[in-house]
Amino acid sequence: MRGSFDTDDRPLVLIWEVTQACDLACEHCRADARPGRHPDELTTAEGKSVLDAAARFDENQLVVLSGGDPCKRPDLTDLVAYGDDLGLRTSLTPSGTSSLTGDAIAALSDAGLRRMALSIDGGDAESHDAFRGEAGSFEETMRAAENARAANLPLQVNTTVCAQTVAQLPAIREVVREIGAVLWSVFFLVPVGRGQLLDPIGPDRADRVMEWLAEVADEEPFGVKTTEAPQFRRVKLQRRDAGPDAGLERRSGVVAGDGFAFVSHTGEIYPSGFLPKSAGTVREDDLVSVYRESSLFTALRDRDRLSGKCGQCEFRRVCGGSRSRAFAHTGDPLASDPLCPYEPDGYRPVSGD
Template sequence: MRGVDVEERPLVLIWELTQACGLTCKHCRADARPERHPDELTTAEGKRLLDQAADFGDGQLVVLSGGDPLVRDDVTELVEYGTRQGLGMTLTPSGTESLTPERIEALQDAGLRRMALSLDGGDADSHDAFRGESGSFEATLAAAEAARETDLPLQINTTVCAETVDQLPAIRELVADLGAVMWSVFFLVPVGRGRVLTQISPDRAERVMEWLHEVSESEPFGLKTTEAPHYRRVTIERERDGEAGENDGLQRRTGIRAGQGFAFVSHTGEMYPSGFLPESAGNVRSEGVVDLYRESALFQRLRDDSALEGKCGACPYRGVCGGSRSRAYAATGDPMGSDPLCSFVPDEYDGPLPATHGERVPTD
């Protein structure tokens, strides 16, 4: 985050190339299906989007996602084009047999900076059951090994819900064994097919985040959470010593969340604060991605901490956390409401709590 002004540019810009995918993952935000949508951004439109993304500034990070982005045959061309524009191009393909060593090598030669693969179980049975495809676990491990052999940095993404949470220790071991540089732990937002899954409780989430902080201190790979910005509050509290005040942690860190350091362009060009917050600020076919991020009323509101409501609005950590705006939207229809996964209650707050709220978390 150092040096990135989230008022001016996102830390992460995701472009959903397609919603087509051969898997039927239980948590799929896109509710993916095998067929491509006829109104997807074309190659030419995608290159124009990448040109605009470069206007954010040097090294803008762009994630090509899906569905399965490898369903499109222009992925390597787009990676090469974006790299020439000075963008940091990364990719999140599905763990299928289409992800061959040859294709991985071609993507790296085109300038791909990092590849992210998903593991949602510590073994084939648990992962394949969650992903809805026999053989996905082995295909993912094979792709991870191919990335390692070509020295392509690897990230592992994991979804946390009631069905996967007990698998986290085993997945942690896999992340280390695969030589991944980053473990991205995503806390379920109930959208798409994920609506039928069970979220863990706020109290369980708190314990998981405390464990993740311990993992971050003992493993060589980096660790970040997605749609769980209150992990930063947990980290601040765990790191605080007896003499440090609460504001020390608040001044040291700046967080990102939907619309604040994060933006998402759908397969048809709609600009969302996040793929998990499907409220459009406009379409990149008719409006520039930079203007939409900086000037749209939706994005500006999401970056206004004073507009947060409920206990998120009263929280002293709102500047470094602010709660998952996507989860608040999924739960209430209001992106500025309280994040129901966070169990922390500010000392001075006595207003309503989300329905799923657990016991008060002590502040010291």
């Protein structure tokens, strides 16, 4: 349990990767997306069953429809409307392409979409388009932001942090403010998919970036959160000289499998899209039961099972480290997160750390 939110019972965020199809070729793409849709994608009926299961977690469950580019599915608006009828809070992470028209965004908003997240990985067209692998992507993304505002649809901005983008963060901050986003979600690279070809930043620099992000959160009207960098919570506590217990009264420590679940385009149930270790499939297993009872998910929710520095860290209950990054580097989702430079009080390395 994390504060008042019981992550043993349900995830804070359930992501359904509705397709891996996408017209972009982004350098960091977890899905290694391709232009065409996979022939074994979940059907509309199967997708609605996923949404039915989400509503069994909670009628107000947050569901993120991701990709690839979810706009490549012709039934997307129907799926959003179905989720809205169930009472779900549905968000969308589309690609910045010409398919994201004003009419398409208005239709999604009318169907009940609650938020749209746009990816911005550079403070100008040149840097963003180079990272996204498509000329004109920045312009399309800015146009989509304008259309979202016209549809009264709250905006979130997603940004990848790696060696190629870290210097752009101050400029991206300005863009986030200018387009009126309500949240900036900053993703620290996990080497999966095409992201394996990118260079991550080092642990010490990661902590410095998080210290800067904490300042941004204090100064800007929009919220700031990190993805696959739960040590941001440790950094924020340390900035105010607070101990690890100070964060337990709030929802905190959400990591892969613990407050987070992912359904792939073909129905595999993962703790996260960045931790592609299957605990079942929605075509054969009950999504709610897999989250609550499978050995993989229950292990990830037991912070006392973490090994190495993460297992000995006094901040493990409010942080827990990126389980996805640990898995990507070691094959063990319970190992230490190599991005974290923090040495726990009384840390004693053991063989294999």
